Amino acid sequence: MNDSLETIDRRKFLSLAGAGLAAGLSGCGGLSVGGYQLISAPQPPQTFDISLAEWSLHRTLRKGEMTNLDFPRVTREKFGLDAVEYVNSFFKDKARDEAYLKDLRQRCEDHGVQSLLIMCDGEGNLGDPDDAARTRAIENHHRWIDAAKFLGCHSIRVNAASSGSYEEQMRLAADGLSRLTEYGASQGLNVIVENHGGLSSNGAWLAGVMKMVNSPRCGTLPDFGNFNLGNGKTYDRYQGIEELMPFAKAVSAKSHEFDENGSEVHTDYRRMMRLVRDAGYRGYVGIEFEGAGDEAEGILATKKLLERERDRWWQDDEIKKS
Numbered sequence: 001m002n003d004s005l006e007t008i009d010r011r012k013f014l015s016l017a018g019a020g021l022a023a024g025l026s027g028c029g030g031l032s033v034g035g036y037q038l039i040s041a042p043q044p045p046q047t048f049d050i051s052l053a054e055w056s057l058h059r060t061l062r063k064g065e066m067t068n069l070d071f072p073r074v075t076r077e078k079f080g081l082d083a084v085e086y087v088n089s090f091f092k093d094k095a096r097d098e099a100y101l102k103d104l105r106q107r108c109e110d111h112g113v114q115s116l117l118i119m120c121d122g123e124g125n126l127g128d129p130d131d132a133a134r135t136r137a138i139e140n141h142h143r144w145i146d147a148a149k150f151l152g153c154h155s156i157r158v159n160a161a162s163s164g165s166y167e168e169q170m171r172l173a174a175d176g177l178s179r180l181t182e183y184g185a186s187q188g189l190n191v192i193v194e195n196h197g198g199l200s201s202n203g204a205w206l207a208g209v210m211k212m213v214n215s216p217r218c219g220t221l222p223d224f225g226n227f228n229l230g231n232g233k234t235y236d237r238y239q240g241i242e243e244l245m246p247f248a249k250a251v252s253a254k255s256h257e258f259d260e261n262g263s264e265v266h267t268d269y270r271r272m273m274r275l276v277r278d279a280g281y282r283g284y285v286g287i288e289f290e291g292a293g294d295e296a297e298g299i300l301a302t303k304k305l306l307e308r309e310r311d312r313w314w315q316d317d318e319i320k321k322s
Contacts, residue, residue, distance in 0.1 A: 046282045047313045050306050051083035051116055053252060053288040054090060056299050061090050068094075069104055072113040079299055083114040085157075085250070085286045088144055089121060095143040101150050108151070115151040116284055117192070117221075117250060120144045120158050126176030127162025127169055134172065138180045145180075145189050155190035155249055157221050160200045160209060169199050174212035185217040192249045194221040195240060201227045203240030210247040220247040223288070224267050225254030241272060245279035255302040256291035262305055273309040 052075045060066055066074060068090040075081050094100040108115055123144070124137025144156050160177065162169035177191060184191045193209070195201045210220060222244040227235040245251075253272075257265040276285070285306060289298035 047310050048251075048276070048282055049083065049284045050081055050303060050310075051085055051284040051286045052079060052081050052299065053085040053119070053286040054087040055119070056287055056289040056302075057295050058087070058090075060295055069100075069107060072104070072108045072111050076111040076113050078296065079303065081287075081303070082112055083116050083284050084108070085116050086118045086151075086153075087121070088118055088123075092122070095147045098150075101147060105151055115148075115153045116286075117153050117155040117157055118144050118148045118151075119194070120156050123158075125161040126158060126180060127160055127173035128176070129162065129164055129168070129172060134176050135179075138176055138183075141180055141191075142183055145184050145187050145191075149187045149189055153189070155192045155219075155221075156184070157192050157194050157250070159196050160193045160206065161196075161198060166199065166205065170205060170209050170212065173200075173209050177209065177218055178213050178215065181213060181215050181218040185215070190217050190219060190249050192219045192221045194223050194252065195226045195235075195244065196223070197226065197228055198230055201229050201235050201240070203227075203235060203243030207243045207247065218247075219249035220244045221250045221252055222248050223252040223254050224269075224272055225256070225290070226252075237267065238271060238275065241275050242279075245275060245281060248276075248279065248281055248283075250283065251276055251281060251285045252288045253285050253302060253306055254288045254290060255298065255305070256289075258298075258301050258305070262301060262308070264302075264305060269305055269309055270312065273306075273313075277313060 054071055057066065061068070068086065071084055071086070075084050088095070091100070120141060123140035124133060126134065126137050128134040128137055141156065141158060148156050158180065160173040162172045164172065177193065181191045193200065193206060195203065195206060199205045206220065210218065222241050224237060224241065227237045227240050229235055254267070255264050259265055263269065287299055287302045287306065289295060289302050291298050
């Protein structure tokens with residue numbers, strides 16, 4: 001072939017292509033440059049990845065059939081997932097054990113597993129009305145921020161427990177979270193709050209706390225199932241997720257029971273995942289199976305359900321393009 005036909009003048013090409021790309025490639029035809037048609041490659045839609053929350057295996061762990069150190073390997077080999085969310089109660093005395101944390105980090109590296117966050121319980125109430133107790137709770141969480149940083153996590157998950165009136169609890173929780181978030185930010189870590197009972201399961205209340213803290217390092221971990229307000233009262237789970245998603249830095253796909261079609265009996269996953277998608281969230285969604293029966297089967301059923309919803313995201317994108 002004649003070189004003059006085969007090669008476009010480089011300067012002209014870059015000039016024209018740069019102008020075209022700056023405007024954006026649109027349509028199936030792509031951009032025409034120097035008489036040649038450049039076909040733009042289809043861009044995959046942004047969806048979400050799937051992680052595993054350690055609580056899904058809490059019975060297995062408590063029976064001693066596996067340990068926290070086994071968690072990365074089990075996540076990869078048994079469930080085919082590449083990201084984990086720890087629960088501090090399964091290595092409660094190891095937050096400052098460097099040898100242990102090095103071992104855990106190495107196991108993650110060996111199995112190609114990413115550590116995302118540590119769920120922290122039993123460290124005191126960050127909204128405690130007693131100033132000294134609240135300060136102790138804040139300081140108790142420091143070691144978990146340090147451990148999370150060492151493991152390569154982006155966050156620790158905390159609770160916003162308090163007592164008093166609606167407004168008092170909001171103020172107290174915001175104070176404890178703000179002070180803990182300052183420490184987290186100094187370590188490059190986020191502090192995120194789960195709806196975990198009491199007022200924290202009131203989506204409007206927790207969203208109000210987030211607005212009071214007003215920090216990019218403080219967010220939420222919306223859980224599909226934790227909307228028990230106490231005294232037999234519950235909060236609408238779909239309303240709650242919608243209220244909490246604007247602040248979300250992680251998402252917990254709680255599951256308990258499945259029907260013959262593989263759908264979760266208590267939660268409409270398609271509706272939930274649309275709320276997640278519409279909020280612009282594109283991070284990890286963590287499997288948190290909490291039902292009766294075999295934990296491994298429940299985890300795999302939840303994974304299959306999330307994969308089905310992820311496929312629907314692709315389908316929805318294709319429909320929008322047509």
